[in-house]
Amino acid sequence: MVDQFEEMFTMAAPAERQRMDELLAHALASNQVRFYLLSTLRSDHLHLQAELPHLGALHNSIAFNYTLGAISEAGLREAIEQPARLAGLDVKDLTRDLLRDARDDMAGALPLVQHALSELYTTRDNQRLRLEHYEQAGGLAGMLQRGADALLAKLHKQGDKHARGAMELLLALTHYSPAQRHTRQPLALDAAYRQAGLGDAARGKQVVDLLAGGRVADEAHDAPALRLITTSGETNVALAGGTSRVDLIHETLLRQRPAVDGKPRQAVWPHLFNYIEQHNGIKSTLQALITAGKRSICQIQMKNWNPRKLFRKFT
Numbered sequence: 001m002v003d004q005f006e007e008m009f010t011m012a013a014p015a016e017r018q019r020m021d022e023l024l025a026h027a028l029a030s031n032q033v034r035f036y037l038l039s040t041l042r043s044d045h046l047h048l049q050a051e052l053p054h055l056g057a058l059h060n061s062i063a064f065n066y067t068l069g070a071i072s073e074a075g076l077r078e079a080i081e082q083p084a085r086l087a088g089l090d091v092k093d094l095t096r097d098l099l100r101d102a103r104d105d106m107a108g109a110l111p112l113v114q115h116a117l118s119e120l121y122t123t124r125d126n127q128r129l130r131l132e133h134y135e136q137a138g139g140l141a142g143m144l145q146r147g148a149d150a151l152l153a154k155l156h157k158q159g160d161k162h163a164r165g166a167m168e169l170l171l172a173l174t175h176y177s178p179a180q181r182h183t184r185q186p187l188a189l190d191a192a193y194r195q196a197g198l199g200d201a202a203r204g205k206q207v208v209d210l211l212a213g214g215r216v217a218d219e220a221h222d223a224p225a226l227r228l229i230t231t232s233g234e235t236n237v238a239l240a241g242g243t244s245r246v247d248l249i250h251e252t253l254l255r256q257r258p259a260v261d262g263k264p265r266q267a268v269w270p271h272l273f274n275y276i277e278q279h280n281g282i283k284s285t286l287q288a289l290i291t292a293g294k295r296s297i298c299q300i301q302m303k304n305w306n307p308r309k310l311f312r313k314f315t
Helices: 014-029 043-051 053-062 073-086 092-122 131-136 139-158 160-172 189-196 201-211 235-240 270-278 280-291 295-302 307-314
Strands: 229-232 245-248
Touching (some): 073 092, 092 131, 270 280
């Protein structure tokens, strides 16, 4: 089994990728041994199978593809409890609260719950993951903020343009609301690369990979990894080159915590929320233009992926 097969393209050196391609294809084609290959691959990387000529030659004749849909609440419960049971971990006090906090947006819940459980595992009491630790960390929202800040710090280490491009992409994935009830809006994958790379699609791909849970070469694989975005697309189209899209992992990223004891509401992730508010003039102007029926103008201008220039042009 090869899990996260996309790391063949995002982390492996070309020579390593070529060798892996040759070895796996040779084993699959052999008549001397019964060999099965089970791999998981993100849909936005399906078209990169062209970089694996030996496996690609076998794909249409012997491969079977299975597309995983969004998880259900029952599926999420099973994903929490069954691995814990196999590992001898006690999560019974925690499951109810995890499901409650994830219920509003099940499509993006799994990576948030996975990240929370990984964090709680590091502070476990013997073999018990404690509800008190989860509550002290602020639940899924609090753990999301802490993980998002850590991910942004990792991007800063890659370079200031990586971090700035990440924020520009997250802004582009946000539908701005003057009432501060922002929502997600997806973006085509190639457009996301240009946005995250500030015009440099190659650098943008690195940023998208990191925001989607990828790791840098020297990062420990047992460290909890948070995804802030998801990538998805129709399999048959993605193989042909492309209608994969990018979306925020969860609208919790854009929300505010409820007011408590008369205290004002606080953003779940202040860094992104404040960034959105600082750039709300650009976002609201673009949205107003689109609503006014000027889609063609916006689409032409947005090919350059510099929203500030577009804002100046129309003001």
